[in-house]
Amino acid sequence: MNQRASALWAQLKANRPAYTLSILLTLTVGILIGTVISYGVKGQDKKAVGSDAAMLSVPSPQVLSSQFSQISKQLEPSVVNINTESTIKTPKRRRGKPERR
16 A cells, blocks of 8 residues: 555656645645534633633723833832853855865
8 A cells, every 4th residue: 555655646746737736625625624614613702601700901001101110210220230242153164165365
């Protein structure tokens, strides 16, 4: 069975239009099956009865900005140390080619 499958695969690769058509057909069938399966799946808009989950409320940008300003004023005298390091890599030379200078 493995030899038959590899022979079919070799024929499909040799015949590019058939190869492309088989891929497109497989994708189309997969999309159709996914559409049919997900057709009955629906989201629930209303809050579930008995659920203890609460909706999250996002504060307005003005409130967030003023809170950030208050925190930054409190922490203003803080000391910040930023340290950077870099490693310089030497370029590799190719074999057989002399280095240009």
